Amino acid sequence: MSTISPVFLTNLSSTLTSLSPYNCSVRGIFPINIFHLPNLRSLSLSLNSNLTGTLPKTNWTGPLVSLVVHRTKFQGAIPVSVGNLTSMYSLDLSDNQFTGSVPPTLGNLYCLSSLALGGINLNLDFEIFAQLKNLESLELSQNLTVMLPNNGNCSFPRL
Numbered sequence: 001m002s003t004i005s006p007v008f009l010t011n012l013s014s015t016l017t018s019l020s021p022y023n024c025s026v027r028g029i030f031p032i033n034i035f036h037l038p039n040l041r042s043l044s045l046s047l048n049s050n051l052t053g054t055l056p057k058t059n060w061t062g063p064l065v066s067l068v069v070h071r072t073k074f075q076g077a078i079p080v081s082v083g084n085l086t087s088m089y090s091l092d093l094s095d096n097q098f099t100g101s102v103p104p105t106l107g108n109l110y111c112l113s114s115l116a117l118g119g120i121n122l123n124l125d126f127e128i129f130a131q132l133k134n135l136e137s138l139e140l141s142q143n144l145t146v147m148l149p150n151n152g153n154c155s156f157p158r159l
Helices: 006-011 032-036 080-084 104-108 126-131
Strands: 027-029 042-044 050-053 066-068 073-077 090-092 097-101 114-116 121-125 137-139 144-147
Touching: 080 104, 104 126, 121 126
Parallel strands: 027 050, 042 066, 050 073, 066 090, 073 097, 090 114, 097 121, 114 137, 121 144
Antiparallel strands: none
């Protein structure tokens, strides 16, 4: 896969439901329009350390339920539009080059059961998680600044 340009992926069918070039040495810039495929439910780009890209800033909706970009070189801010993916149950953005703050709209992901944000230089208001009652797995290790609530009023019945 290392000889195939990510631009090739733009020729994929709009009926595609899952894409997982996991640990395939994919390199270059990941085409942002892949995130907008109308039937894409699962996208795993993990362990492609020479793959760069950003997450969609606008019009990011769809049936995506699992997104894993662990140990790629995705960068920039985590967009507010991530909160539009209300069917998402697994989100792994760990070990990337995201910057800024985790958007409060992350709290809109009511179905989220697994979240990994470790190894990113981000600020995080822990109260964002107050609505994520289905969380079973939460990974926040390394380089993350977390603001804990003063009243300790966050509970996670499944964590």
